Amino acid sequence: MQHEMASSDNPAESLPRAEGREVQPIVPSVPAPGVGVQDAVELLLEEVVEDPEVAPLVAGRSLRGRCVLITGGATGIGRAIALEFARLGCHIAFNYFDPEGGNDIRAEAERTAREITQLEVRVHWEECDVRDSQAVADFVARAETALGGLHVLVNNAGVSRDRALWRLTDEQWSMVIDTNLTGAFNLIRAVAPRLRAQGEGKIVNISSVHAMRSEFGIANYSASKAGLIALTRSAAIELGPSNINVNAVAPGCIRTTSLTQRVPAEVLDQAREKAALGRLGDPQDVAHVVVFLCSELARHITGAVIPVDGGHML
Secondary structure, X not given: OEEEEOOOOOOOOOOOOOOOOOOOOOOOOOOOOOOOHHHHHHHHHHOOOOOOOOOOOOOOOOOOXXXXXXXXXXXXXXXXXXXXXXXXXXXXXXXXXXXXOOOHHHHHHHHHHHHHHOOOOOEEEEEOOOOOHHHHHXXXXXXXXXXXXXXXXXXXOOOOOOOOHHHOOHHHHHHHHHHHHHHHXXXXXXXXXXXXXXXXXXXXXXXXXXXXXXXXXXXXXXHHHHHHHHHHXXXXXXXHHHOEEEEEEEEOOEOOHHHHHHOOHHHHHHHHHHOOOOOOEOHHHHHHHHHHHOOHHHOOOOOOEEEXXXXXXX
């Protein structure tokens, strides 16, 4: 099911366009008869055109009017990211999906969409299973039409099925890998032609510190998040020539409802002790870094993995 909400005053701001530069090919002049080799070389050097310089950095350039697609945007970190972009004037598309078939996530999606609408930006939201490549392609197409463009992708959708690896079932393994890793690939593949055609774009993948330092019982989760970092770096190489930045954020222990409900208090206390700052993170801590990576201030950062873990990895 798909949903669209527009702000009350129906803003008609023009969406930003890519500012590309066309470099004309160098066609050397043919030296006239009787012109020596040295003279010909000098003529050729005079016709060499240096590559155009990068446009000056405009510090604090607004993100207003940008169109942002966020997976798993109904709750937790995804919700914080969606609201932060909306506060900055971005139009938002997000999906939600409950593999267990419950209705709680839909209610949360409705609440998130209402809050985004109150910020006077456009919002498109619908149920979509990121494991389904055709469903993803359709979702991206509808989101782009509803928002009027697409400039940013945030791959946040993720699940966990914790268990000792020798007890993991095929379903528990594939559910996590297919959602956290293949799902991100499906989204990147769907948006890449659009971003390449306009000559700009930002992609941020939400990985985890557990991609680099695992713990007991999360082999499937750690593998999926480590794979997401490798995918980030590969995509950065392949999409970089089209002026598309691809980065990853690696949160540590972030205080979300799902975390506090399913993780014992003593485990959370241990996480606090491991962090150099001695506290758990908030979803807003992650959202701020994601927004930075999608801003003009981070235009020369790509293929990077930014930890947001309070010093957990130190």
